[in-house]
Amino acid sequence: MDCGLYTQKRSIMSHPILETTDLTVRFGGHVAVDHISCTFNAGELTAIVGPNGAGKTTYFNLISGQIPSSEGKVLLNGRDITRMSVAQRTHLGVGRAFQLTNLFPNLNVLENVRLVIQSKAGRGFNMFSMASDHDDLTRPAEEIVERVRLTDQAHQIVSELSHGDQRKLEVALLIALDPLVYMFDEPTAGMSVDEAPVVLDLIAELKAKKDRSILLVEHKMDVIRTLADRIIVLHNGALAADGDPTEVMASDVVQEAYMGKELEDV
Amino acid sequence: MLNKLLSGDMPRSKILAVLLLGILICLAFAPFLFPGVRSVDTAARICVFIILVASYDLMLGYGGIVSFAHTMFFGLGAYGVALASTHMGRGFDALLVGSVSGALIAALLALVIGLFSLRVRAIFFAMITLAIASAVAVLVSQMSGLTGGEDGLSYKIPRELGPAFKFYDGTVLGVKMNGKLLKYYLVFFSCLALFLFMLRVVHSPFGRVLLAIRENDFRAEAIGYRVVHYRVAATCLSAAMAALAGSLYAIWLRYVGPDTSLSMEIMIDILLMVVIGGMGTMYGAVIGATLFVLAQNYLQGLMNVAADAVSGLPLLPDLLNADRWLLWLGVLFILSVYFFPTGIVGRLRKGR
Numbered sequence: 367m368d369c370g371l372y373t374q375k376r377s378i379m380s381h382p383i384l385e386t387t388d389l390t391v392r393f394g395g396h397v398a399v400d401h402i403s404c405t406f407n408a409g410e411l412t413a414i415v416g417p418n419g420a421g422k423t424t425y426f427n428l429i430s431g432q433i434p435s436s437e438g439k440v441l442l443n444g445r446d447i448t449r450m451s452v453a454q455r456t457h458l459g460v461g462r463a464f465q466l467t468n469l470f471p472n473l474n475v476l477e478n479v480r481l482v483i484q485s486k487a488g489r490g491f492n493m494f495s496m497a498s499d500h501d502d503l504t505r506p507a508e509e510i511v512e513r514v515r516l517t518d519q520a521h522q523i524v525s526e527l528s529h530g531d532q533r534k535l536e537v538a539l540l541i542a543l544d545p546l547v548y549m550f551d552e553p554t555a556g557m558s559v560d561e562a563p564v565v566l567d568l569i570a571e572l573k574a575k576k577d578r579s580i581l582l583v584e585h586k587m588d589v590i591r592t593l594a595d596r597i598i599v600l601h602n603g604a605l606a607a608d609g610d611p612t613e614v615m616a617s618d619v620v621q622e623a624y625m626g627k628e629l630e631d632v
Numbered sequence: 633m634l635n636k637l638l639s640g641d642m643p644r645s646k647i648l649a650v651l652l653l654g655i656l657i658c659l660a661f662a663p664f665l666f667p668g669v670r671s672v673d674t675a676a677r678i679c680v681f682i683i684l685v686a687s688y689d690l691m692l693g694y695g696g697i698v699s700f701a702h703t704m705f706f707g708l709g710a711y712g713v714a715l716a717s718t719h720m721g722r723g724f725d726a727l728l729v730g731s732v733s734g735a736l737i738a739a740l741l742a743l744v745i746g747l748f749s750l751r752v753r754a755i756f757f758a759m760i761t762l763a764i765a766s767a768v769a770v771l772v773s774q775m776s777g778l779t780g781g782e783d784g785l786s787y788k789i790p791r792e793l794g795p796a797f798k799f800y801d802g803t804v805l806g807v808k809m810n811g812k813l814l815k816y817y818l819v820f821f822s823c824l825a826l827f828l829f830m831l832r833v834v835h836s837p838f839g840r841v842l843l844a845i846r847e848n849d850f851r852a853e854a855i856g857y858r859v860v861h862y863r864v865a866a867t868c869l870s871a872a873m874a875a876l877a878g879s880l881y882a883i884w885l886r887y888v889g890p891d892t893s894l895s896m897e898i899m900i901d902i903l904l905m906v907v908i909g910g911m912g913t914m915y916g917a918v919i920g921a922t923l924f925v926l927a928q929n930y931l932q933g934l935m936n937v938a939a940d941a942v943s944g945l946p947l948l949p950d951l952l953n954a955d956r957w958l959l960w961l962g963v964l965f966i967l968s969v970y971f972f973p974t975g976i977v978g979r980l981r982k983g984r
Contacts, residue, residue, distance in 0.1 A: 430854065432850075432854075451853070451858060452853045452854055453853050453854075453856050453857055453858040453859070454858070456853075456854060456855060456856035457856050462854055464851075464854075468848065468850065468851045468854075469848065469851065470843075470844050470847040470848050470851065470852075471847060471848070472847055473843065473844070473847060477840070480840075481840060481841070481844050481852075481855060482855045482856075484837050484840065484841070485841075485855050485856035485857055486856065489837045490837060490838060490841045490857055490862065491837075491838055491862075491865065492836055492837040492838055493832075493833050493836045493837075493838040493839075493869075494832060494833075494836060495836055495837070496636075496639050496640055496832070496835055496836065497835060497836055497837045497839065497840045498640050498835070500837065503837075539851075539855060543855060543856070
């Protein structure tokens with residue numbers, strides 16, 4: 367199924383950044399992502415929903431490059447990035463935060479963020495200077511740490527952080543990367559009610575900037591309701607619905623996709 | 633100043649600081665503190681092995697890459713100096729050409745192996761290095777026309793580095809001021825410089841990327857570091873450093889052979905030294921190499937003394953017989969891994 371009409375309507379107000387055409391991946395006989403064609407625009411936050419196993423995370427993996435696609439293309443600003451490595455895509459502007467916290471556990475919080483800034487600055491092959499002398503990398507890293515409210519823990523080893531703080535850092539790494547396409551995979555999963563707003567406010571800030579495209583895999587209805595401009599529904603690897611959040615959520619497709627299962631309303 | 637020299641990596645433990653300073657002083661003044669051919673020889677060997685082990689740790693402890701070809705790179709440097717000195721005649725130019733070409737060839741070989749195998753998986757690299765290292769060892773012992781085969785090569789090094797060259801008549805503190813002394817200091821200062829260089833590398837932005845890759849290569853790639861490129865670069869650098877250590881060893885010994893520079897035993901020694909000293913810290917190489925080389929050279933003697941002391945008792949003299957030194961080294965190794973899984977340096981820093 368194609369998401370043409372709805373996308374066309376929206377693209378009048380903003381230009382497309384990311385596009386997938388017939389993106390497909392098969393594992394043996396199983397089609398995990400089935401010919402998904404979709405366009406994501408600047409300034410738009412798209413929530414991706416669907417039951418477990420619908421292919422949401424796999425779709426993400428195809429876009430950010432962790433899994434090679436069997437068929438179809440991924441275009442970033444019109445450029446074909448389908449065969450590029452994860453690192454290349456990252457440099458071109460596809461940034462990803464992970465569902466299961468995926469950090470550098472024995473380094474401290476600041477160093478985790480600093481590594482991202484250093485990557486962006488292209489200074490990874492600098493062998494002869496001291497990393498601690500690069501103040502122009504450390505300062506922006508400190509600012510990001512401040513923005514996710516982790517300043518007090520800046521010098522703490524990541525593996526000693528609470529789960530909620532690790533989730534915040536996960537988001538901080540993506541914000542430090544500041545890509546064209548932000549991909550969040552359940553950013554607030556397992557966070558407490560007090561902690562989640564920090565992350566959600568940050569996402570809202572990104573959205574307000576209007577020049578980035580945000581993809582958000584999310585189960586929590588209230589989050590989708592407040593943040594999403596658009597929802598796409600995946601079912602058995604295929605695109606089942608695409609459109610305005612309230613309309614899509616009310617439609618039969620969604621009810622069917624979840625097979626009677628209620629969306630988690632937190 | 634000191635902070636810059638050590639690239640900000642202070643020992644961070646009083647005992648460690650004292651140990652390192654002690655080792656530095658002993659090595660710096662070895663010819664004066666421990667005159668005697670054997671002890672100066674041991675000191676030079678310690679210097680060379682610190683570099684060799686540190687370069688291995690650059691790969692293993694920082695890059696998370698297991699290699700079994702480190703002695704091959706060591707050997708390339710050693711044979712580089714030996715072949716250059718044999719064919720170009722004695723001279724500093726031969727030493728320089730030999731060392732530089734040895735290091736370049738080692739880096740190039742590491743590049744080829746790395747690009748070929750690190751793409752897939754780090755474990756694949758370990759297998760490949762094992763195969764290639766064995767192949768090279770066989771090749772060197774077979775191509776006796778070029779390499780001297782199992783007998784190895786003896787060659788002449790510049791007169792200024794030999795015992796016959798006296799740059800000052802008479803002695804200072806009972807030590808003859810001859811070329812042998814110069815040679816020791818050539819080895820010592822080269823090793824010191826190489827060590828400080830590697831210390832800088834591991835604390836550079838590049839070193840931080842290696843740490844990130846060791847911690848989580850998946851995420852390192854996702855924040856934009858092309859993991860395979862960094863691993864290959866670390867491997868090349870490590871290979872070049874190992875080759876330079878080999879060159880220095882060849883200059884010191886004036887001899888190379890498969891036993892001194894290529895054998896699998898040295899590879900195992902390197903692994904033990906890294907583990908005993910502590911992985912992922914350059915100071916681990918200093919402690920590990922020093923302890924191990926000392927044990928290799930003096931444990932037998934010590935055990936002889938101990939065996940004599942308990943000669944009247946049953947069983948003990950047999951256990952302490954100098955021929956059993958490997959057994960005791962093994963016991964020491966098991967104990968150190970059991971009690972200090974992070975190595976001596978890791979333990980000292982944690983117990984602060």
